[in-house]
Amino acid sequence: MSSDLKEIFTGGTQAPAPAALAAKVRTLAPSMTRSMQRVAEAVAGDPAGCAALTVTGLAERTGTSEATVVRTARLLGYPGYRDLRLALAGLAAQQQSGRAPAVTADIAVDDPLPDVVAKLAYDEQQTLADTAAGLDMAQLGAAVTALAAARRVEIYGVAASGLVAQDLAQKLLRIGHIAFAHSDPHLAVTNAVTLRSGDVAIAITHSGSTGDIIEPLRVAFEHGATTIAVTGRPDSPVTQYADHILTTSTARESELRPAAMSSRTSQLLVVDCLFVGVAQRTYETAAPALAASYEALAHRHSPRTTR
Amino acid sequence: MSSDLKEIFTGGTQAPAPAALAAKVRTLAPSMTRSMQRVAEAVAGDPAGCAALTVTGLAERTGTSEATVVRTARLLGYPGYRDLRLALAGLAAQQQSGRAPAVTADIAVDDPLPDVVAKLAYDEQQTLADTAAGLDMAQLGAAVTALAAARRVEIYGVAASGLVAQDLAQKLLRIGHIAFAHSDPHLAVTNAVTLRSGDVAIAITHSGSTGDIIEPLRVAFEHGATTIAVTGRPDSPVTQYADHILTTSTARESELRPAAMSSRTSQLLVVDCLFVGVAQRTYETAAPALAASYEALAHRHSPRTTR
DNA sequence: CTCACGCTTGAAAGATATTTTCCGTCTTCT
DNA sequence: AGAAGACGGAAAATATCTTTCAAGCGTGAG
Numbered sequence A, B: 001m002s003s004d005l006k007e008i009f010t011g012g013t014q015a016p017a018p019a020a021l022a023a024k025v026r027t028l029a030p031s032m033t034r035s036m037q038r039v040a041e042a043v044a045g046d047p048a049g050c051a052a053l054t055v056t057g058l059a060e061r062t063g064t065s066e067a068t069v070v071r072t073a074r075l076l077g078y079p080g081y082r083d084l085r086l087a088l089a090g091l092a093a094q095q096q097s098g099r100a101p102a103v104t105a106d107i108a109v110d111d112p113l114p115d116v117v118a119k120l121a122y123d124e125q126q127t128l129a130d131t132a133a134g135l136d137m138a139q140l141g142a143a144v145t146a147l148a149a150a151r152r153v154e155i156y157g158v159a160a161s162g163l164v165a166q167d168l169a170q171k172l173l174r175i176g177h178i179a180f181a182h183s184d185p186h187l188a189v190t191n192a193v194t195l196r197s198g199d200v201a202i203a204i205t206h207s208g209s210t211g212d213i214i215e216p217l218r219v220a221f222e223h224g225a226t227t228i229a230v231t232g233r234p235d236s237p238v239t240q241y242a243d244h245i246l247t248t249s250t251a252r253e254s255e256l257r258p259a260a261m262s263s264r265t266s267q268l269l270v271v272d273c274l275f276v277g278v279a280q281r282t283y284e285t286a287a288p289a290l291a292a293s294y295e296a297l298a299h300r301h302s303p304r305t306t307r
Numbered sequence C: 001c002t003c004a005c006g007c008t009t010g011a012a013a014g015a016t017a018t019t020t021t022c023c024g025t026c027t028t029c030t
Numbered sequence D: 001a002g003a004a005g006a007c008g009g010a011a012a013a014t015a016t017c018t019t020t021c022a023a024g025c026g027t028g029a030g
Helices: A002-014 A017-031 A034-045 A047-051 A055-061 A066-075 A081-098 A113-134 A137-149 A159-174 A185-192 A211-222 A237-241 A259-281 A283-298 B002-013 B021-031 B034-045 B047-051 B055-061 B066-075 B081-097 B113-134 B137-149 B159-174 B185-192 B211-222 B237-241 B259-281 B283-298
Strands: A153-156 A179-182 A200-205 A226-231 A244-247 B153-156 B179-182 B200-205 B226-231 B244-247
Touching: A017 A034, A017 A081, A034 A047, A034 A055, A034 A066, A047 A081, A055 A066, A066 A081, A081 B081, A113 A259, A113 B113, A113 B137, A113 B259, A137 A226, A137 A244, A137 A259, A137 B113, A153 A159, A153 A185, A153 A211, A159 A179, A159 A200, A159 A259, A159 A283, A159 B159, A179 A185, A185 A211, A200 A211, A200 A237, A211 A226, A211 A237, A226 A237, A226 A259, A259 A283, A259 B113, A259 B259, B021 B034, B021 B081, B021 B113, B034 B047, B034 B055, B034 B066, B047 B081, B055 B066, B066 B081, B113 B259, B137 B226, B137 B244, B137 B259, B153 B159, B153 B185, B153 B211, B159 B179, B159 B200, B159 B259, B159 B283, B179 B185, B185 B211, B200 B211, B200 B237, B211 B226, B211 B237, B226 B237, B226 B259, B259 B283
Parallel strands: A153 A179, A153 A200, A200 A226, A226 A244, B153 B179, B153 B200, B200 B226, B226 B244
Antiparallel strands: none
């Protein structure tokens, strides 16, 4: 008897299932008795609500009896109430997901928390898609090649971009590369002086015009290091000193959603791509290094006791 | 009819994960017993098929007993099998109508760069969706309330989670809150001692069993601070000392895609939600503070000279 | 190496929900 | 007005779900 779940699906082949049940109700309503119509109406009007009800509950809500509810379910083409309920749950889920994409608006001060979550998640997903679509594969490939062969890697970033810089440095270290992230401009410059051909310097800056970041990249550039700029502005000052430019996406920002959020997401994706690319190229050494770092951390995690 | 009431309450409090089910399975799988994992796997793998089965049927199919099936349903957050089945039907309907959840292959060593980018972007998008779907709004709301009223906020995280901790600290500072991120366990503990009621401590750890993070949270907890855990394992040791638990999603990982990547993405979304939530609640003071911080940084950006 | 403990598991009893049955009531047509 | 037939609901019967309990299994201590 359970096999009739597919009814709602097959019904959906020609007409979208959401409308399918409502349509069925309308079609069959004339042949229904008064009580059954009440049930059908309730079901069509609030699928989600009815799906949460038992036979008894629905009977009570419509002021009828269990028997009538079951009879109605039968009339609508289901073997019993149980299956109608399942179909109802499916319908509710579809309606739910269907109205989801309406969250493109800006985040407002009085948005309820669930809306905030939905909007943030949606925006970040959008940022990821944009970034992936906008990445120049040639530039990325060149950057990966340079990194994979690098003797030493220096990464510059401040504030939010500084965290991205650290993230990349952490990852590269885990696969055995020598990488360091600087957020102190002075240290960055003094270290950049020691770079030379075969080393790589990466500048991460959304605006592309952060002086504290441009300066060390310029120094590295002039000392012969291969330089990479990860920026949202491919025409900004920082690109003057960059051999390879990786463009991050720029999403609209608002008062409650500072640009730092989406630029960070975008930068992280780029950085992840660099990392995976390098790990691929240096797989022979990267794989054992990764495994070793896992192992080294194992004892820092207590055995899970709670359960 | 008492169970009807129960149904309504549980349904309203903890979101009956319609789309988040696959994510939830992944999150909770580690804490499951073998038999329960088999059930969870069957359910996640074939929602439509399982929705058509009764408890007995599913037990037979997975080679277990009814009791185990019910236990699994409970673990996944439903009051009983009946409700899991309803959610399953919803999921099936969504999959049917919506985009087929293309199961992207793992990243291989010899994947060309464009594939790597596409897969990474897709995976991170998936992670975002899972996280948003799995977030407990009640917990989030409570955490936001605590943060908005906090006299002082301390955030603990090491390695990749340390960067997330810093990200949150940076953001809170920008809207005028007193926040500090610790990645040094000793400093974290010594600072935790000074916390008291009205202060908030946040632990960020994917595994939930990082001793260096649990310890400061425990100290903060015992000194009367409100404690929040951001973890991928809602049943891990860290949650013992957490007043509010925010669950991040757990994506499958592979050799070239360390778990740190998706957990970081997930954690960042949660942290962003916390930030926006707090900014909303304290808008009167947050807005001017944000504006001021923009202004303060303006002179650090040279006018764009290129082009 | 053995024992004891606790966790896991499934069988069966117990509780709920669904379906069926059956009978009273209400409508409608003659 | 009376009777046939349709309608609707209470309650029994059945299916389904939940809980309990004891046996099985693995694990760690002695």
